[in-house]
Amino acid sequence: MRGQAGFFDVDERLKQLSAKGDGLERLNAVVDFELFRADLERAVPRSDRAKGGRPSFDHVLMFKTLVLQTSHNLSDERTEYLIRDRLSFMRFLGLDLADTVPDANTIWTFREALTRAQLAGKPAIEALFERFDGALSAAGFLAMSGQIIDASIVAAPKQRNTDGEKRDIKAGRIPPQWAAKPAKLRQKDRDARWTVKYTKATPSEDGIPRVDLAIPAFGYKNHIGIDRRHRLIRRWTVTDAARHDGALLPELIRTIGITRARTKIGLANLTYNMQRMVWLMDQAIAA
Numbered sequence: 001m002r003g004q005a006g007f008f009d010v011d012e013r014l015k016q017l018s019a020k021g022d023g024l025e026r027l028n029a030v031v032d033f034e035l036f037r038a039d040l041e042r043a044v045p046r047s048d049r050a051k052g053g054r055p056s057f058d059h060v061l062m063f064k065t066l067v068l069q070t071s072h073n074l075s076d077e078r079t080e081y082l083i084r085d086r087l088s089f090m091r092f093l094g095l096d097l098a099d100t101v102p103d104a105n106t107i108w109t110f111r112e113a114l115t116r117a118q119l120a121g122k123p124a125i126e127a128l129f130e131r132f133d134g135a136l137s138a139a140g141f142l143a144m145s146g147q148i149i150d151a152s153i154v155a156a157p158k159q160r161n162t163d164g165e166k167r168d169i170k171a172g173r174i175p176p177q178w179a180a181k182p183a184k185l186r187q188k189d190r191d192a193r194w195t196v197k198y199t200k201a202t203p204s205e206d207g208i209p210r211v212d213l214a215i216p217a218f219g220y221k222n223h224i225g226i227d228r229r230h231r232l233i234r235r236w237t238v239t240d241a242a243r244h245d246g247a248l249l250p251e252l253i254r255t256i257g258i259t260r261a262r263t264k265i266g267l268a269n270l271t272y273n274m275q276r277m278v279w280l281m282d283q284a285i286a287a
Contacts, residue, residue, distance in 0.1 A: 010087065010097065017088055023278075024068075024092040030278045033060050035135055036128055043117035043124040044110060057102050061093050062110045063128075065102055068092065070267045071275070076104035115263040123259070125266035129236070132270060136232060136277060143227035143234045220261045224269065232276055233269045238262045 018025055040059040068089060069079040083089045083101050095101065102110075117124035137143075164175065225235035238261055 013087055014091060017091075022088050022091075024088050026278055026282075027274060028092055030281050031132075031274050032135065033064055035131060036060060036063055039119055039124070039127055039131055040114075043119055043127075044113040057106065057110075061095075062102060062107075064093055065107055066111060066114075066267055067271050067274070069107065070264070070271045076107045079107055080104045111263065115260055123262060123266075125263045125270075129266055129270050129273075132273060133234065136273065139277070141230050141232060141277070141280060143232070144229065147234065148226045148228055220258065220265065222265045222269070230276070230280060232273050236266070236269050238265050 037060050040063055044059060044062075046056045065079065065083070068074070068083070069076070072079075072082070074082065080101060080103050083093065083095070090096070090099075114124050119127035221239050223237045223239065224233050226232065227234050238258060
């Protein structure tokens, strides 16, 4: 039986991953994650260590952790596990085998702090998105050929509420039994709404029309504007799923539900643009 893996064993395995085509390594090479550092440090100040405790993780490392989580659609617990398990994840984050890995609670805390943060009077995730959009323009990917407007539904966990609780939520009130239990209130999403997605049925092989499907969906809508030439997301906003596609998101948000949704959807849009940039750069090289 072989002993513990040594440095050269790990290095050889990483070389093999590179040879097979490690998408995360390519993402690291194309995207300059340092351009987010100043905004991240303003949005999520380091905690005061005067009372002790372990050092905070690097801001860019934590942001890249959220990018990993978003691109693979992972829970906080699964993100922690896979960072420990996968050499490609470790390399993307700049971690060695002996380094401390951010745990699920640390990931949640950082994302929540980013969710609450404002930069220049706007949600931090919007400022980060605009920062990268500037980098895309600087790289030559200018939005010059018109926009495609689209909206997609992003599912949220279904709520098990009583009729009375539903009436309070629709009226903009916090149900009294929730207000007395802050822990329960934090788990309740008061902003997501039900809508219906219509799916056009294809005709059967014998030509007989089939019935179109109406599928109930609960959550939010991701409204995006994509430039026609590069297929990069240039503008985006978030509403509840019941909002008409042409409606605008109100300037003032009531509650944490849609604020969290905005951060997660914004991260998804930003991560998409990062991956799209990698694809565009690879196409340019191939040409």
